[in-house]
Amino acid sequence: MRLFYERLAGWTSISDTFISFFANQPGTFWLDREHHPEERFSVIGAGSITSELKPQLFEDESDLPFRFRPGFVGVVNYPEKAGVLEEVHGLLVDRAFVYDHDARSMYFIGVFADKEQFQTWFHAALLRLALIGGDGASHALYFAAATAAKLEPKTKKTDYLAKIASCQEHIAKGDVYQICLTTKIEGDFVGDTLSYFLRLRRDNPAPYTTFLKLGPVSYVSISPERFITVHGSRVLSSPIKGTRPRSSDAARDQELIEELGTDAKERAENLMIVDLIRNDLSIACDPASIRVESLLAVKSYSTVHQLVSDVSGELRSGKNGKDALLALLPGGSMTGAPKIRAIEILSNLEAGSREGYSGGIGWIDGHWNMDLGMVIRTAVFSQDRVSIGIGGGITSDSIPANEHDEIVLKSNALVSALGASVSW
Secondary structure (H helix, E strand, O other), X not given: OXXXXXXXXXXXXXXHHHHHHHOOOOEEEEEEOOOOOOOOEEEEEEOEEEOOOOXXXXXXXXXXXXXXXXEEEEEEOOOOOOOOOOOEEEEEOOEEEEEEOOOOEEEEEEEEXXXXXXXXXXXXXXXXXXXXXXXXXXHHHHOOEOEOOEEEEOOOHHHHHHHHHHHHHHHHXXXXXXXXXXXXXXXXXXXXXXXXXXXXXXXXXXXXXXEEEEOOEEEEEEEOOEEEEEEOOEEEEOOEEEEEEOOOOHHHHHHHHHHHHHOHHHHHHHHHHHHHHHHHHOOOEOHHXXXXXXXXXXXXXXXXXXXXXXXXXXXXXXXXXXXXXXXHOOOHHHOEEOHHHHHHHHHHHOOOOOOOOOOEEEEEEOOOOEEEEEOOOEEEEEOOEEEEEEEEEEOOOOOHHHHHHHHHHHHHHHHHHHOOEEOO
């Protein structure tokens, strides 16, 4: 099997194309990277639903400008133990459409036995492209976006504040230095998850915006955080710790940026996680190669400002991307430090399994190259229920009421798009 591709020096509406080609299929994906700061290549397609991470190997002599390759597209669940790969839910994908947002061009890529089979698929796609137009608007018109009247937190505010106090007791005893306490808000919904995604991506652009449909389950994500990227021997993780709301007043918005960048608690929390990521990467990477490429940078998104760092390393001889993924699982920004003890404490404090929340979402190819965003700012729709995971880092300096305000802030975009109220 071999990878083939064709480039089209033209552009069709991504939403129209996705809806025309893929909306009615049981397993579909849209990796929307229009607002990614580094690689502005969005990918759409369909595949067979799987709970196994076994993308096929194929010959690849292409010199494409993007890193995506067919393979696994989906979610790697948050594991209950460090360094293990417990569950995945996703698609096995052998062909896709890739949109180059900067060059305004399209690529058609696929794994086929020979070029003749690829050309047959490619020309059929071109003929169909010529017929589409207005599909996105029609879909939104005829399929009302998912809505929920009311969502309930699995942990009420009073209980969440009490759990923060428990976290701080563990910190005072020296069990951990920082810990990421999470919960979920859940409720019944009606309506269309794709229309909900179209509304959310329009109003809340983010680097790792994703729509993933796996039969009766859909993930709608506007994650700002890179969990792990592996390309060749290079590994990169970009933990986020530190949040402030956006303001419509430009002067106040700038004040919030400066406040976040100089806040001692937020900076200390971010530094703890950077050290944790450096330590995790040393399991799979040459310790001498590990670098903090960016430290405590304030990045602004549609509803929040966040404090972000970039940590990279080069894989040791004999190691691959799977080793790096195992070394980082679960993501340190969603556990705390030291990681193993933090996970143990969280398993006792949190109400139920995190499942996909706090895991990774994106793609992994047969050579263990990958690009996974952190599963945060994500609504998971299953049957007639919707669930949104939320959480925040707790330190000795945390003010419990402020920490609860932060999880409310982090849920706002997803909750507002649902038109829901939350009984905090």
